[in-house]
Amino acid sequence: MVCSRMPFAEARRQTPPLALLVDRDDDTRSMYSEYLKQAHCNTDEAADGRDALAKAIALRPDVIVTETWLPGIDGFELCEILRRDTLTRTIPIIVVTADGYASNAERARTAGADVVLIKPCLPEQLLEEIHRVIDKSYELRVIAREVRPKVAMRTQNASMARTHERRETTAPPVPPPELICPECDRPLVYQHSNVGGVSARNSEQWDYYECSAGCGMFQYRLRTRKLRRVSGL
Structure with a gap:
Protein backbone atom coordinates (compact mmCIF):
# COMPACT_ATOMS: atom_id res chain seq x y z
CA MET A 1 0.00 0.00 0.00
CA VAL A 2 1.34 3.41 -0.97
CA CYS A 3 1.44 6.11 1.70
CA SER A 4 -1.06 8.82 0.68
CA ARG A 5 -0.52 11.49 3.31
CA MET A 6 0.02 15.04 2.05
CA PRO A 7 3.22 16.42 3.59
CA PHE A 8 3.62 20.00 4.79
CA ALA A 9 5.71 21.03 1.81
CA GLU A 10 3.72 19.27 -0.89
CA ALA A 11 0.48 20.84 0.30
CA ARG A 12 1.90 24.17 -0.87
CA ARG A 13 3.32 22.95 -4.17
CA GLN A 14 1.79 23.50 -7.60
CA THR A 15 3.56 20.41 -8.99
CA PRO A 16 4.64 17.10 -7.40
CA PRO A 17 8.21 16.96 -6.07
CA LEU A 18 10.98 15.56 -8.25
CA ALA A 19 13.26 12.83 -6.90
CA LEU A 20 16.52 11.97 -8.68
CA LEU A 21 17.27 8.27 -8.13
CA VAL A 22 20.94 7.29 -8.50
CA ASP A 23 21.91 3.60 -8.45
CA ARG A 24 24.00 1.36 -10.68
CA ASP A 25 21.34 -1.37 -10.39
CA ASP A 26 18.48 -0.94 -12.87
CA ASP A 27 16.03 -3.05 -10.86
CA THR A 28 16.58 -1.01 -7.69
CA ARG A 29 15.97 2.26 -9.50
CA SER A 30 12.88 0.85 -11.19
CA MET A 31 11.42 -0.45 -7.90
CA TYR A 32 11.80 2.87 -6.11
CA SER A 33 10.67 4.86 -9.13
CA GLU A 34 7.42 2.95 -9.58
CA TYR A 35 6.54 3.24 -5.90
CA LEU A 36 7.30 6.95 -5.73
CA LYS A 37 5.26 7.67 -8.85
CA GLN A 38 2.25 6.01 -7.21
CA ALA A 39 2.82 8.36 -4.27
CA HIS A 40 2.55 11.39 -6.60
CA CYS A 41 6.28 12.00 -6.82
CA ASN A 42 7.99 12.60 -10.17
CA THR A 43 11.27 10.77 -10.71
CA ASP A 44 14.36 10.83 -12.91
CA GLU A 45 17.18 8.30 -12.88
CA ALA A 46 20.95 8.05 -13.23
CA ALA A 47 23.14 4.93 -13.25
CA ASP A 48 26.47 6.63 -12.44
CA GLY A 49 27.84 9.61 -10.56
CA ARG A 50 28.68 11.77 -13.57
CA ASP A 51 25.21 11.47 -15.06
CA ALA A 52 23.71 12.14 -11.62
CA LEU A 53 25.76 15.31 -11.20
CA ALA A 54 24.75 16.61 -14.63
CA LYS A 55 21.06 15.92 -13.97
CA ALA A 56 21.20 17.43 -10.49
CA ILE A 57 22.55 20.70 -11.89
CA ALA A 58 20.18 20.72 -14.88
CA LEU A 59 16.97 19.59 -13.15
CA ARG A 60 17.42 20.95 -9.60
CA PRO A 61 15.40 18.06 -8.08
CA ASP A 62 13.66 18.40 -4.73
CA VAL A 63 15.56 15.40 -3.34
CA ILE A 64 18.44 13.17 -4.47
CA VAL A 65 18.49 9.47 -3.53
CA THR A 66 21.86 7.85 -4.19
CA GLU A 67 23.98 4.76 -3.59
CA THR A 68 27.56 5.22 -2.44
CA TRP A 69 29.11 2.67 -4.80
CA LEU A 70 28.70 4.16 -8.26
CA PRO A 71 30.72 4.02 -11.51
CA GLY A 72 32.80 7.12 -12.25
CA ILE A 73 32.09 9.51 -9.39
CA ASP A 74 31.14 7.52 -6.29
CA GLY A 75 28.33 8.54 -3.96
CA PHE A 76 30.64 10.11 -1.37
CA GLU A 77 32.29 12.38 -3.92
CA LEU A 78 28.92 13.13 -5.49
CA CYS A 79 27.62 14.40 -2.14
CA GLU A 80 30.69 16.58 -1.65
CA ILE A 81 30.42 18.12 -5.12
CA LEU A 82 26.69 18.77 -4.71
CA ARG A 83 27.27 20.52 -1.40
CA ARG A 84 29.99 22.76 -2.88
CA ASP A 85 27.94 23.87 -5.89
CA THR A 86 25.73 26.91 -5.29
CA LEU A 87 23.00 25.45 -7.52
CA THR A 88 22.69 22.18 -5.59
CA ARG A 89 24.00 22.76 -2.07
CA THR A 90 20.53 23.04 -0.51
CA ILE A 91 19.01 19.95 -2.18
CA PRO A 92 18.31 17.22 0.41
CA ILE A 93 20.38 14.05 -0.14
CA ILE A 94 19.33 10.57 0.99
CA VAL A 95 21.98 7.85 0.74
CA VAL A 96 20.59 4.32 0.35
CA THR A 97 23.50 1.90 0.42
CA ALA A 98 24.29 -1.80 0.76
CA ASP A 99 27.38 -0.87 2.79
CA GLY A 100 26.31 -1.28 6.39
CA TYR A 101 29.58 -0.25 8.05
CA ALA A 102 29.08 2.54 10.57
CA SER A 103 32.26 4.27 9.39
CA ASN A 104 30.94 4.56 5.84
CA ALA A 105 27.57 5.83 7.06
CA GLU A 106 29.40 8.55 8.98
CA ARG A 107 31.53 9.25 5.93
CA ALA A 108 28.36 9.78 3.88
CA ARG A 109 26.97 12.22 6.45
CA THR A 110 30.26 14.10 6.55
CA ALA A 111 30.19 14.32 2.75
CA GLY A 112 26.77 15.98 2.90
CA ALA A 113 24.07 13.32 3.16
CA ASP A 114 21.03 14.33 5.21
CA VAL A 115 19.91 10.74 5.76
CA VAL A 116 21.66 7.36 5.43
CA LEU A 117 19.52 4.24 4.92
CA ILE A 118 20.89 0.70 4.74
CA LYS A 119 19.71 -1.83 2.15
CA PRO A 120 17.47 -3.70 2.05
CA CYS A 121 15.40 -0.53 2.34
CA LEU A 122 11.67 -0.81 1.71
CA PRO A 123 10.14 1.78 -0.63
CA GLU A 124 7.76 2.78 2.17
CA GLN A 125 10.70 3.71 4.39
CA LEU A 126 12.32 5.69 1.59
CA LEU A 127 9.07 7.56 0.93
CA GLU A 128 8.78 8.52 4.58
CA GLU A 129 12.30 9.95 4.56
CA ILE A 130 11.60 11.82 1.32
CA HIS A 131 8.49 13.35 2.93
CA ARG A 132 10.52 14.36 5.97
CA VAL A 133 13.52 15.95 4.22
CA ILE A 134 11.37 17.80 1.68
CA ASP A 135 9.16 19.15 4.47
CA LYS A 136 12.23 20.30 6.39
CA SER A 137 13.78 21.85 3.29
CA TYR A 138 10.56 23.75 2.56
CA GLU A 139 10.28 25.03 6.12
CA LEU A 140 13.89 26.23 6.07
CA ARG A 141 13.28 28.09 2.81
CA VAL A 142 10.19 29.76 4.29
CA ILE A 143 12.16 30.82 7.37
CA ALA A 144 15.00 32.08 5.17
CA ARG A 145 12.58 34.17 3.09
CA GLU A 146 11.12 35.70 6.26
CA VAL A 147 14.47 36.37 7.90
CA ARG A 148 16.40 37.59 4.85
CA PRO A 149 14.65 41.02 4.55
CA LYS A 150 15.06 41.63 8.30
CA VAL A 151 18.76 40.80 8.18
CA ALA A 152 19.20 42.97 5.09
CA MET A 153 17.44 45.89 6.81
CA ARG A 154 19.56 45.54 9.95
CA THR A 155 22.72 45.38 7.86
CA GLN A 156 21.65 48.46 5.90
CA ASN A 157 20.80 50.37 9.06
CA ALA A 158 24.11 49.45 10.66
CA SER A 159 25.95 50.48 7.52
CA MET A 160 24.10 53.81 7.40
CA ALA A 161 24.86 54.40 11.06
CA ARG A 162 28.55 53.82 10.45
CA THR A 163 28.54 55.91 7.27
CA HIS A 164 26.52 58.88 8.52
CA GLU A 165 27.34 59.02 12.22
CA ARG A 166 28.85 62.26 13.39
Missing part, protein backbone atom coordinates in the same frame (compact mmCIF):
# COMPACT_ATOMS: atom_id res chain seq x y z
CA ARG A 167 32.60 62.35 13.14
CA GLU A 168 35.07 64.95 14.32
CA THR A 169 37.43 66.45 11.78
CA THR A 170 39.56 69.51 11.13
CA ALA A 171 39.08 69.16 7.37
CA PRO A 172 35.29 69.33 6.84
CA PRO A 173 33.66 69.25 3.36
CA VAL A 174 32.83 72.97 3.55
CA PRO A 175 35.65 75.26 4.76
CA PRO A 176 34.64 76.93 8.06
CA PRO A 177 33.92 80.66 7.70
CA GLU A 178 35.77 83.38 9.57
CA LEU A 179 33.51 84.53 12.40
CA ILE A 180 33.41 87.28 15.00
CA CYS A 181 32.52 86.69 18.64
CA PRO A 182 29.02 88.07 19.27
CA GLU A 183 30.03 88.95 22.84
CA CYS A 184 33.21 90.98 22.31
CA ASP A 185 33.52 91.41 18.54
CA ARG A 186 36.91 89.70 18.47
CA PRO A 187 37.80 86.98 15.95
CA LEU A 188 36.76 83.44 16.82
CA VAL A 189 39.47 80.76 16.52
CA TYR A 190 38.39 77.65 14.62
CA GLN A 191 38.87 74.39 16.60
CA HIS A 192 37.18 71.49 14.78
CA SER A 193 34.00 70.37 13.00
CA ASN A 194 31.45 67.58 13.47
CA VAL A 195 30.11 66.13 10.23
CA GLY A 196 27.28 63.59 9.84
CA GLY A 197 23.55 63.07 9.82
CA VAL A 198 20.79 60.54 9.21
CA SER A 199 21.67 60.01 5.55
CA ALA A 200 24.13 61.04 2.86
CA ARG A 201 21.54 63.48 1.50
CA ASN A 202 20.89 65.03 4.92
CA SER A 203 24.46 65.17 6.17
CA GLU A 204 25.19 68.28 8.25
CA GLN A 205 28.24 70.20 9.44
CA TRP A 206 28.78 71.91 12.79
CA ASP A 207 31.88 74.09 13.19
CA TYR A 208 33.28 74.83 16.64
CA TYR A 209 35.16 78.01 17.56
CA GLU A 210 36.78 79.42 20.68
CA CYS A 211 36.79 83.11 21.52
CA SER A 212 40.33 84.52 21.73
CA ALA A 213 39.16 86.79 24.57
CA GLY A 214 37.81 83.92 26.66
CA CYS A 215 34.10 84.36 26.01
CA GLY A 216 33.72 80.60 25.56
CA MET A 217 33.13 77.96 22.88
CA PHE A 218 30.73 78.61 20.01
CA GLN A 219 28.98 76.31 17.54
CA TYR A 220 28.17 77.35 13.98
CA ARG A 221 25.57 75.24 12.15
CA LEU A 222 26.22 75.41 8.42
CA ARG A 223 22.68 74.53 7.31
CA THR A 224 20.97 77.28 9.34
CA ARG A 225 23.98 79.64 9.38
CA LYS A 226 23.39 80.28 13.07
CA LEU A 227 26.05 80.77 15.74
CA ARG A 228 25.45 79.91 19.39
CA ARG A 229 27.58 79.66 22.48
CA VAL A 230 27.91 76.13 23.85
CA SER A 231 30.24 76.72 26.81
CA GLY A 232 31.81 79.49 28.89
CA LEU A 233 30.50 82.48 30.79
Whole structure:
Protein backbone atom coordinates (compact mmCIF):
# COMPACT_ATOMS: atom_id res chain seq x y z
CA MET A 1 0.00 0.00 0.00
CA VAL A 2 1.34 3.41 -0.97
CA CYS A 3 1.44 6.11 1.70
CA SER A 4 -1.06 8.82 0.68
CA ARG A 5 -0.52 11.49 3.31
CA MET A 6 0.02 15.04 2.05
CA PRO A 7 3.22 16.42 3.59
CA PHE A 8 3.62 20.00 4.79
CA ALA A 9 5.71 21.03 1.81
CA GLU A 10 3.72 19.27 -0.89
CA ALA A 11 0.48 20.84 0.30
CA ARG A 12 1.90 24.17 -0.87
CA ARG A 13 3.32 22.95 -4.17
CA GLN A 14 1.79 23.50 -7.60
CA THR A 15 3.56 20.41 -8.99
CA PRO A 16 4.64 17.10 -7.40
CA PRO A 17 8.21 16.96 -6.07
CA LEU A 18 10.98 15.56 -8.25
CA ALA A 19 13.26 12.83 -6.90
CA LEU A 20 16.52 11.97 -8.68
CA LEU A 21 17.27 8.27 -8.13
CA VAL A 22 20.94 7.29 -8.50
CA ASP A 23 21.91 3.60 -8.45
CA ARG A 24 24.00 1.36 -10.68
CA ASP A 25 21.34 -1.37 -10.39
CA ASP A 26 18.48 -0.94 -12.87
CA ASP A 27 16.03 -3.05 -10.86
CA THR A 28 16.58 -1.01 -7.69
CA ARG A 29 15.97 2.26 -9.50
CA SER A 30 12.88 0.85 -11.19
CA MET A 31 11.42 -0.45 -7.90
CA TYR A 32 11.80 2.87 -6.11
CA SER A 33 10.67 4.86 -9.13
CA GLU A 34 7.42 2.95 -9.58
CA TYR A 35 6.54 3.24 -5.90
CA LEU A 36 7.30 6.95 -5.73
CA LYS A 37 5.26 7.67 -8.85
CA GLN A 38 2.25 6.01 -7.21
CA ALA A 39 2.82 8.36 -4.27
CA HIS A 40 2.55 11.39 -6.60
CA CYS A 41 6.28 12.00 -6.82
CA ASN A 42 7.99 12.60 -10.17
CA THR A 43 11.27 10.77 -10.71
CA ASP A 44 14.36 10.83 -12.91
CA GLU A 45 17.18 8.30 -12.88
CA ALA A 46 20.95 8.05 -13.23
CA ALA A 47 23.14 4.93 -13.25
CA ASP A 48 26.47 6.63 -12.44
CA GLY A 49 27.84 9.61 -10.56
CA ARG A 50 28.68 11.77 -13.57
CA ASP A 51 25.21 11.47 -15.06
CA ALA A 52 23.71 12.14 -11.62
CA LEU A 53 25.76 15.31 -11.20
CA ALA A 54 24.75 16.61 -14.63
CA LYS A 55 21.06 15.92 -13.97
CA ALA A 56 21.20 17.43 -10.49
CA ILE A 57 22.55 20.70 -11.89
CA ALA A 58 20.18 20.72 -14.88
CA LEU A 59 16.97 19.59 -13.15
CA ARG A 60 17.42 20.95 -9.60
CA PRO A 61 15.40 18.06 -8.08
CA ASP A 62 13.66 18.40 -4.73
CA VAL A 63 15.56 15.40 -3.34
CA ILE A 64 18.44 13.17 -4.47
CA VAL A 65 18.49 9.47 -3.53
CA THR A 66 21.86 7.85 -4.19
CA GLU A 67 23.98 4.76 -3.59
CA THR A 68 27.56 5.22 -2.44
CA TRP A 69 29.11 2.67 -4.80
CA LEU A 70 28.70 4.16 -8.26
CA PRO A 71 30.72 4.02 -11.51
CA GLY A 72 32.80 7.12 -12.25
CA ILE A 73 32.09 9.51 -9.39
CA ASP A 74 31.14 7.52 -6.29
CA GLY A 75 28.33 8.54 -3.96
CA PHE A 76 30.64 10.11 -1.37
CA GLU A 77 32.29 12.38 -3.92
CA LEU A 78 28.92 13.13 -5.49
CA CYS A 79 27.62 14.40 -2.14
CA GLU A 80 30.69 16.58 -1.65
CA ILE A 81 30.42 18.12 -5.12
CA LEU A 82 26.69 18.77 -4.71
CA ARG A 83 27.27 20.52 -1.40
CA ARG A 84 29.99 22.76 -2.88
CA ASP A 85 27.94 23.87 -5.89
CA THR A 86 25.73 26.91 -5.29
CA LEU A 87 23.00 25.45 -7.52
CA THR A 88 22.69 22.18 -5.59
CA ARG A 89 24.00 22.76 -2.07
CA THR A 90 20.53 23.04 -0.51
CA ILE A 91 19.01 19.95 -2.18
CA PRO A 92 18.31 17.22 0.41
CA ILE A 93 20.38 14.05 -0.14
CA ILE A 94 19.33 10.57 0.99
CA VAL A 95 21.98 7.85 0.74
CA VAL A 96 20.59 4.32 0.35
CA THR A 97 23.50 1.90 0.42
CA ALA A 98 24.29 -1.80 0.76
CA ASP A 99 27.38 -0.87 2.79
CA GLY A 100 26.31 -1.28 6.39
CA TYR A 101 29.58 -0.25 8.05
CA ALA A 102 29.08 2.54 10.57
CA SER A 103 32.26 4.27 9.39
CA ASN A 104 30.94 4.56 5.84
CA ALA A 105 27.57 5.83 7.06
CA GLU A 106 29.40 8.55 8.98
CA ARG A 107 31.53 9.25 5.93
CA ALA A 108 28.36 9.78 3.88
CA ARG A 109 26.97 12.22 6.45
CA THR A 110 30.26 14.10 6.55
CA ALA A 111 30.19 14.32 2.75
CA GLY A 112 26.77 15.98 2.90
CA ALA A 113 24.07 13.32 3.16
CA ASP A 114 21.03 14.33 5.21
CA VAL A 115 19.91 10.74 5.76
CA VAL A 116 21.66 7.36 5.43
CA LEU A 117 19.52 4.24 4.92
CA ILE A 118 20.89 0.70 4.74
CA LYS A 119 19.71 -1.83 2.15
CA PRO A 120 17.47 -3.70 2.05
CA CYS A 121 15.40 -0.53 2.34
CA LEU A 122 11.67 -0.81 1.71
CA PRO A 123 10.14 1.78 -0.63
CA GLU A 124 7.76 2.78 2.17
CA GLN A 125 10.70 3.71 4.39
CA LEU A 126 12.32 5.69 1.59
CA LEU A 127 9.07 7.56 0.93
CA GLU A 128 8.78 8.52 4.58
CA GLU A 129 12.30 9.95 4.56
CA ILE A 130 11.60 11.82 1.32
CA HIS A 131 8.49 13.35 2.93
CA ARG A 132 10.52 14.36 5.97
CA VAL A 133 13.52 15.95 4.22
CA ILE A 134 11.37 17.80 1.68
CA ASP A 135 9.16 19.15 4.47
CA LYS A 136 12.23 20.30 6.39
CA SER A 137 13.78 21.85 3.29
CA TYR A 138 10.56 23.75 2.56
CA GLU A 139 10.28 25.03 6.12
CA LEU A 140 13.89 26.23 6.07
CA ARG A 141 13.28 28.09 2.81
CA VAL A 142 10.19 29.76 4.29
CA ILE A 143 12.16 30.82 7.37
CA ALA A 144 15.00 32.08 5.17
CA ARG A 145 12.58 34.17 3.09
CA GLU A 146 11.12 35.70 6.26
CA VAL A 147 14.47 36.37 7.90
CA ARG A 148 16.40 37.59 4.85
CA PRO A 149 14.65 41.02 4.55
CA LYS A 150 15.06 41.63 8.30
CA VAL A 151 18.76 40.80 8.18
CA ALA A 152 19.20 42.97 5.09
CA MET A 153 17.44 45.89 6.81
CA ARG A 154 19.56 45.54 9.95
CA THR A 155 22.72 45.38 7.86
CA GLN A 156 21.65 48.46 5.90
CA ASN A 157 20.80 50.37 9.06
CA ALA A 158 24.11 49.45 10.66
CA SER A 159 25.95 50.48 7.52
CA MET A 160 24.10 53.81 7.40
CA ALA A 161 24.86 54.40 11.06
CA ARG A 162 28.55 53.82 10.45
CA THR A 163 28.54 55.91 7.27
CA HIS A 164 26.52 58.88 8.52
CA GLU A 165 27.34 59.02 12.22
CA ARG A 166 28.85 62.26 13.39
CA ARG A 167 32.60 62.35 13.14
CA GLU A 168 35.07 64.95 14.32
CA THR A 169 37.43 66.45 11.78
CA THR A 170 39.56 69.51 11.13
CA ALA A 171 39.08 69.16 7.37
CA PRO A 172 35.29 69.33 6.84
CA PRO A 173 33.66 69.25 3.36
CA VAL A 174 32.83 72.97 3.55
CA PRO A 175 35.65 75.26 4.76
CA PRO A 176 34.64 76.93 8.06
CA PRO A 177 33.92 80.66 7.70
CA GLU A 178 35.77 83.38 9.57
CA LEU A 179 33.51 84.53 12.40
CA ILE A 180 33.41 87.28 15.00
CA CYS A 181 32.52 86.69 18.64
CA PRO A 182 29.02 88.07 19.27
CA GLU A 183 30.03 88.95 22.84
CA CYS A 184 33.21 90.98 22.31
CA ASP A 185 33.52 91.41 18.54
CA ARG A 186 36.91 89.70 18.47
CA PRO A 187 37.80 86.98 15.95
CA LEU A 188 36.76 83.44 16.82
CA VAL A 189 39.47 80.76 16.52
CA TYR A 190 38.39 77.65 14.62
CA GLN A 191 38.87 74.39 16.60
CA HIS A 192 37.18 71.49 14.78
CA SER A 193 34.00 70.37 13.00
CA ASN A 194 31.45 67.58 13.47
CA VAL A 195 30.11 66.13 10.23
CA GLY A 196 27.28 63.59 9.84
CA GLY A 197 23.55 63.07 9.82
CA VAL A 198 20.79 60.54 9.21
CA SER A 199 21.67 60.01 5.55
CA ALA A 200 24.13 61.04 2.86
CA ARG A 201 21.54 63.48 1.50
CA ASN A 202 20.89 65.03 4.92
CA SER A 203 24.46 65.17 6.17
CA GLU A 204 25.19 68.28 8.25
CA GLN A 205 28.24 70.20 9.44
CA TRP A 206 28.78 71.91 12.79
CA ASP A 207 31.88 74.09 13.19
CA TYR A 208 33.28 74.83 16.64
CA TYR A 209 35.16 78.01 17.56
CA GLU A 210 36.78 79.42 20.68
CA CYS A 211 36.79 83.11 21.52
CA SER A 212 40.33 84.52 21.73
CA ALA A 213 39.16 86.79 24.57
CA GLY A 214 37.81 83.92 26.66
CA CYS A 215 34.10 84.36 26.01
CA GLY A 216 33.72 80.60 25.56
CA MET A 217 33.13 77.96 22.88
CA PHE A 218 30.73 78.61 20.01
CA GLN A 219 28.98 76.31 17.54
CA TYR A 220 28.17 77.35 13.98
CA ARG A 221 25.57 75.24 12.15
CA LEU A 222 26.22 75.41 8.42
CA ARG A 223 22.68 74.53 7.31
CA THR A 224 20.97 77.28 9.34
CA ARG A 225 23.98 79.64 9.38
CA LYS A 226 23.39 80.28 13.07
CA LEU A 227 26.05 80.77 15.74
CA ARG A 228 25.45 79.91 19.39
CA ARG A 229 27.58 79.66 22.48
CA VAL A 230 27.91 76.13 23.85
CA SER A 231 30.24 76.72 26.81
CA GLY A 232 31.81 79.49 28.89
CA LEU A 233 30.50 82.48 30.79
